[in-house]
Amino acid sequence: MQxxxxxxxxxxxTAFDVLARAEALRAQGKDIISLGIGQPDFPTPPHIVEAAxxxxxxxxxxxxPANGIVPLREAVAADVLKYRGVxxxxxxxxxxxxxxxxxxxxxxxxGEPGAEIMYPNPGFPIYESVIRFSGAxxxxxxxxxxxxxxxxxxxxxxxxxxxxxxxxVNSPANPTGGIVKEEELDKFVKGLEAFPHVVVxxxxxxxxxxxxxxxxxxxxxxxxxxxxxxVLDGWSKTYAMTGWRLGWSLWPDALAPHAAKLAVNDHSCVxxxxxxxxxxxxxxxxxxxxxxxxxxxxRRQLIVGRLNALPGVSCVTPLGAFYAFPNIxxxxxxxxxxxxxxxxxxxxxxxxGTSFGALGEGYVRxxxxxxxxxxxxxxxxxxxxx
Ligand code: PLP
Numbered sequence: 001m002q003x004x005x006x007x008x009x010x011x012x013x014t015a016f017d018v019l020a021r022a023e024a025l026r027a028q029g030k031d032i033i034s035l036g037i038g039q040p041d042f043p044t045p046p047h048i049v050e051a052a053x054x055x056x057x058x059x060x061x062x063x064x065p066a067n068g069i070v071p072l073r074e075a076v077a078a079d080v081l082k083y084r085g086v087x088x089x090x091x092x093x094x095x096x097x098x099x100x101x102x103x104x105x106x107x108x109x110x111g112e113p114g115a116e117i118m119y120p121n122p123g124f125p126i127y128e129s130v131i132r133f134s135g136a137x138x139x140x141x142x143x144x145x146x147x148x149x150x151x152x153x154x155x156x157x158x159x160x161x162x163x164x165x166x167x168x169v170n171s172p173a174n175p176t177g178g179i180v181k182e183e184e185l186d187k188f189v190k191g192l193e194a195f196p197h198v199v200v201x202x203x204x205x206x207x208x209x210x211x212x213x214x215x216x217x218x219x220x221x222x223x224x225x226x227x228x229x230x231v232l233d234g235w236s237k238t239y240a241m242t243g244w245r246l247g248w249s250l251w252p253d254a255l256a257p258h259a260a261k262l263a264v265n266d267h268s269c270v271x272x273x274x275x276x277x278x279x280x281x282x283x284x285x286x287x288x289x290x291x292x293x294x295x296x297x298x299r300r301q302l303i304v305g306r307l308n309a310l311p312g313v314s315c316v317t318p319l320g321a322f323y324a325f326p327n328i329x330x331x332x333x334x335x336x337x338x339x340x341x342x343x344x345x346x347x348x349x350x351x352x353g354t355s356f357g358a359l360g361e362g363y364v365r366x367x368x369x370x371x372x373x374x375x376x377x378x379x380x381x382x383x384x385x386x
Contacts, residue, residue, distance in 0.1 A: 010129055010130075011128060013126055015355065018351055021349070033347060033374050033378040034367075035367050035368065035370055036349035038323065040240040040242070040369050041369045042295075045240070045285075047280055049277070051280030060272040064272050067259075068269070072275045072276075072282075073090035073091075073095065076250075077093065078282070084216070092251055094251060095269075095278070097245040099203070099233070099234040101249075101263075102234075102249035103168070106230050106232075107134050109255065111135060115134075116161060118139045118160075118168065119138055120151065120170050121142060123141075123174070136165070143359065148319070150171075150179065153185070154191075157195075171204070176323065177319060179214060192224075199230065203232045204232065205237055212317075220250070233249075244277065245270070296368065298372065300322070300324070307326045310383055310386055313330065314327050314330070323368070324365075325353065325365055328364050350365060353365060
């Protein structure tokens with residue numbers, strides 16, 4: 001057997017390994033609190049589930065167009081107008097099986113040996129993994145605790161070369177919970193005028209999960225960027241639909257046909273009933289989303305307070321998503337050591353910051369998509385081992 005060389009370049013998302021280890025420990029009878037994997041602990045709202053059941057009963061059993069059914073793409077356009085205040089053409093929307101395929105396809109479209117792609121570090125691990133897989137050179141955009149894990153536009157612009165093809169922006173961010181400051185976005189977009197060859201992928205999957213009065217500033221709000229902006233969003237986080245595999249992407253005219261072609265080659269179309277459920281999610285009542293975000297906010301305040309009370313740990317307050325990313329250097333342990341100790345000795349699953357890039361050393365990601373009682377108990381157990 002001779003694998004293609006690029007297979008050696010493909011990384012992974014360690015959160016799934018942690019999930020498997022936590023499940024194995026649970027199977028041995030251990031009581032494990034899961035603050036590892038990034039998914040809401042709420043069920044999908046019932047009216048969305050009902051819409052999928054109805055779709056199946058109504059006979060939506062066949063292939064759909066590769067870019068998604070028209071009413072769903074129209075519902076996405078209406079949602080973008082409602083929450084981002086921007087008019088888009090449903091023809092530029094491609095429905096995807098989750099958020100990940102949008103990043104995979106965007107990176108494959110632009111990545112090849114000799115090309116450079118910039119990505120946040122620490123950041124969602126799949127960016128760097130797929131950039132390496134494509135043969136392109138990953139160029140990290142360094143995110144630092146001191147600036148609330150926002151990026152510096154000057155720093156990003158200063159690292160663009162004639163080989164830079166794609167820049168990935170993620171706000172609100174995984175794993176830090178940081179958001180990119182509006183003035184940095186303004187400066188970034190203005191500065192990009194000097195680099196018309198560069199495309200931007202804006203991963204806005206946590207756009208509805210913001211706290212302390214912050215509102216989502218989408219890169220779609222910048223008309224100057226529209227003809228070279230790809231937007232990634234989806235249902236996984238907002239509607240607690242991680243297992244359904246449903247996402248949407250928005251592509252400029254020049255790229256939409258390529259995205260649809262990649263979809264045909266890869267998965268033909270997204271599961272038909274799931275697409276109808278997606279319409280119900282976008283057009284139906286939003287109170288379940290609001291209630292979930294309120295619950296996350298309460299948990300955020302609890303976990304940040306408890307983390308800051310741990311010896312050797314300090315945590316900036318995350319402004320979005322559902323992750324806390326405390327600095328653990330004062331514990332004297334590496335991120336991986338602490339992750340393992342918390343899992344094996346305290347029965348608390350978390351993810352070492354190094355799973356999100358080299359700049360994640362000294363940090364551990366806690367997903368606070370767990371009940372306040374579980375968070376409370378987890379912090380008590382960790383306090384004991386520290
Ligand atoms: N983008 C970011 C920043 C994420 O954190 C995730 C999931 O954790 C995704 C994209 C992928 O979402 P999906 O599960 O819909 O593929």
